[in-house]
Amino acid sequence: MNRIIECVPNFSEGRDLQKIDEIVAPFRARQGVKLLDYSNDEDHNRLVVTVVGEPEPLREAVLEAIGVAVRLIDLNTHKGQHPRMGAVDVVPFIPIKNVTMEEAIALSKEVAGEVAKRYNLPVFLYEKSASAPYRENLAAIRKGEFEGMGEKIKQPEWHPDFGPAEKHPTAGTVAIGARMPLVAYNVNLSTPNLEIAHDIAKKIRFIGGGLRYCKAMGVELKDRGITQVSINMTDFTHTALYRAFELVRIEARRYGVSIVGSEIIGLVPMEALIDTASYYLGLENFSMQQVLEARIME
Amino acid sequence: MNRIIECVPNFSEGRDLQKIDEIVAPFRARQGVKLLDYSNDEDHNRLVVTVVGEPEPLREAVLEAIGVAVRLIDLNTHKGQHPRMGAVDVVPFIPIKNVTMEEAIALSKEVAGEVAKRYNLPVFLYEKSASAPYRENLAAIRKGEFEGMGEKIKQPEWHPDFGPAEKHPTAGTVAIGARMPLVAYNVNLSTPNLEIAHDIAKKIRFIGGGLRYCKAMGVELKDRGITQVSINMTDFTHTALYRAFELVRIEARRYGVSIVGSEIIGLVPMEALIDTASYYLGLENFSMQQVLEARIME
Numbered sequence: 001m002n003r004i005i006e007c008v009p010n011f012s013e014g015r016d017l018q019k020i021d022e023i024v025a026p027f028r029a030r031q032g033v034k035l036l037d038y039s040n041d042e043d044h045n046r047l048v049v050t051v052v053g054e055p056e057p058l059r060e061a062v063l064e065a066i067g068v069a070v071r072l073i074d075l076n077t078h079k080g081q082h083p084r085m086g087a088v089d090v091v092p093f094i095p096i097k098n099v100t101m102e103e104a105i106a107l108s109k110e111v112a113g114e115v116a117k118r119y120n121l122p123v124f125l126y127e128k129s130a131s132a133p134y135r136e137n138l139a140a141i142r143k144g145e146f147e148g149m150g151e152k153i154k155q156p157e158w159h160p161d162f163g164p165a166e167k168h169p170t171a172g173t174v175a176i177g178a179r180m181p182l183v184a185y186n187v188n189l190s191t192p193n194l195e196i197a198h199d200i201a202k203k204i205r206f207i208g209g210g211l212r213y214c215k216a217m218g219v220e221l222k223d224r225g226i227t228q229v230s231i232n233m234t235d236f237t238h239t240a241l242y243r244a245f246e247l248v249r250i251e252a253r254r255y256g257v258s259i260v261g262s263e264i265i266g267l268v269p270m271e272a273l274i275d276t277a278s279y280y281l282g283l284e285n286f287s288m289q290q291v292l293e294a295r296i297m298e
Numbered sequence: 299m300n301r302i303i304e305c306v307p308n309f310s311e312g313r314d315l316q317k318i319d320e321i322v323a324p325f326r327a328r329q330g331v332k333l334l335d336y337s338n339d340e341d342h343n344r345l346v347v348t349v350v351g352e353p354e355p356l357r358e359a360v361l362e363a364i365g366v367a368v369r370l371i372d373l374n375t376h377k378g379q380h381p382r383m384g385a386v387d388v389v390p391f392i393p394i395k396n397v398t399m400e401e402a403i404a405l406s407k408e409v410a411g412e413v414a415k416r417y418n419l420p421v422f423l424y425e426k427s428a429s430a431p432y433r434e435n436l437a438a439i440r441k442g443e444f445e446g447m448g449e450k451i452k453q454p455e456w457h458p459d460f461g462p463a464e465k466h467p468t469a470g471t472v473a474i475g476a477r478m479p480l481v482a483y484n485v486n487l488s489t490p491n492l493e494i495a496h497d498i499a500k501k502i503r504f505i506g507g508g509l510r511y512c513k514a515m516g517v518e519l520k521d522r523g524i525t526q527v528s529i530n531m532t533d534f535t536h537t538a539l540y541r542a543f544e545l546v547r548i549e550a551r552r553y554g555v556s557i558v559g560s561e562i563i564g565l566v567p568m569e570a571l572i573d574t575a576s577y578y579l580g581l582e583n584f585s586m587q588q589v590l591e592a593r594i595m596e
Contacts, residue, residue, distance in 0.1 A: 001594070004594065006590070034594060036590075036593050036594070037593075052590075052594055096590065096594075181590075188582070241575075241579070242575075242578070242579070245579055259580065260580070261580040261581070261582045262579045262580055262581055262582070263581060263582045263583060263584070264581060264584060264588055266588065267588055267589070267590045267593065268588055268589060268590060269589075269590045269591065270568050270572065270589050270590065270591045270592070273571070273572045273575040273576070273589070274568065274571045274572065274575065276575035276578065276579060277539075277540075277571040277572065277574035277575040277578070278571070280540070280574065280575070280578040281539070281540070281543055281560045281574060282557065282558070282559040282560055283559070283560055283561060283562060284486070284559045284560065284561045285561060286561070286562060290562055290564065290565055290566055291565070291566060291567075291568050291571070292304070292334075292350075292394065292479070292565045292566060292567045292568065293567065293568045293591055293592075293595065294568070294591075295334045295335075295565065296299070296302065296332060296334070296350055296394075296595070297591065297594070297595065
């Protein structure tokens with residue numbers, strides 16, 4: 001695969017394995033598309049698929065899978081812990097290799113248009129594809145969920161970007177857009193005091209005056225008797241992983257607390273870690289073109 | 299490519315671009331083989347090719363290229379600064395992905411047998427493929443070079459592993475074997491004093507009582523008025539990059555010298571740098587399976 005986009009569609013079905021199989025099927029054994037992972041959560045009643053592919057075949061596979069989900073899932077009988085507004089809740093496209101953010105945005109809009117046309121589904125563009133700043137945030141769009149969406153999208157400021165201004169009777173609405181890869185990164189602290197973890201999280205995150213592409217909160221790890229700053233790095237190409245790590249260390253000092261380790265949850269692009277190695281080794285004149293695997297994948 | 303072996307054959311032709319093109323041709327546009335790089339050095343009069351591929355097609359491409367080199371290069375008229383014993387001087391096979399060292403050794407022996415049969419060339423197995431410990435080191439095998447090889451291989455202890463015990467009249471002899479990926483890694487010091495760089499190099503390298511898979515020497519960077527510990531990491535999976543870096547830092551302290559930076563020369567497997575990032579971030583429970591690119595390449 002020469003040009004790679006990742007897609008992480010979230011479907012509102014986490015229990016019926018037969019249906020899950022049908023929704024995932026369009027991503028299997030398809031030239032130019034590779035299914036990396038899918039996991040369903042029964043409590044959330046939700047399915048998260050991770051797939052990569054060349055833009056064209058990926059688009060077709062995603063469109064097919066959305067069609068299957070719209071056919072199989074009825075939100076009127078859906079219950080789960082995770083907020084949701086549609087059979088297909090959210091479909092992010094993420095540029096990975098030889099693809100610009102602009103191209104990922106264009107792809108998301110193509111898919112949005114097709115979804116509206118083929119399935120008569122109202123579509124909100126979100127994140128980098130959003131048609132207005134107040135529509136960037138998924139939580140803002142999803143507020144009211146499936147049950148409230150019928151009224152919500154009749155309001156002029158919540159008209160969908162594509163499709164009818166009326167929620168689909170069984171499949172609700174969907175958010176489609178492009179974003180940077182997310183890295184879920186946690187830093188473990190030597191203290192059991194959750195307040196300290198909270199305080200540090202507040203200081204390093206964007207909204208608290210911290211790093212621009214960093215969301216964070218304090219979390220207790222009861223089993224281990226420690227706490228954790230749980231971080232979402234929303235653009236590691238601008239806010240480097242090591243910067244968040246070192247900032248946690250610096251803030252922890254005030255409390256006489258130290259870092260006992262850190263962890264990456266799920267997938268991480270190699271560049272995020274190679275950039276980190278490059279920082280600690282003080283690499284001069286290093287290029288990603290020197291990484292054997294980057295060259296093999298070219 | 300599901301299973302990947304790297305090959306870095308060295309050919310004794312660094313000047314005639316027409317011949318170089320012909321030697322490299324078998325690696326181009328071949329299913330299952332990818333030419334990553336080739337560079338010729340006029341002073342060394344030598345061509346270094348870096349190619350990766352699935353074992354089968356890679357074997358065929360390497361055999362073809364060796365045939366072309368044997369046909370085109372006459373060592374009797376070859377002059378260059380780099381020591382050499384044959385038209386094809388050395389052919390290392392390096393396991394990269396889903397290939398064990400044992401399989402790389404087996405491939406090197408297959409190629410060695412074919413080279414002897416097809417081109418009537420005496421072949422020495424070296425490094426991990428060596429038939430005896432004293433034959434592991436390329437420099438020991440090559441000692442005497444093309445000019446002395448006629449006499450040398452008549453001695454029982456230097457009988458070739460494959461092919462006739464007589465040097466090829468124009469193509470000499472060749473060493474073929476399997477080895478781990480090499481990482482050329484230099485650490486720059488704040489001092490212009492070459493003796494200090496030498497001293498540190500001696501302490502960190504294997505033969506001086508240092509790290510097992512580490513070769514090192516001191517080098518002067520006259521332009522910058524500094525010196526460098528120039529390192530060859532011969533097995534980063536056992537002697538990690540960061541370990542050499544930190545050991546240089548520790549030894550430099552004795553001289554009141556600090557590290558001003560470091561550099562990687564040429565290609566490096568992503569795992570060498572990801573392992574380094576993992577060390578500095580103190581990653582817990584991290585697996586290479588979490589690296590997006592590793593998953594894409596699976």
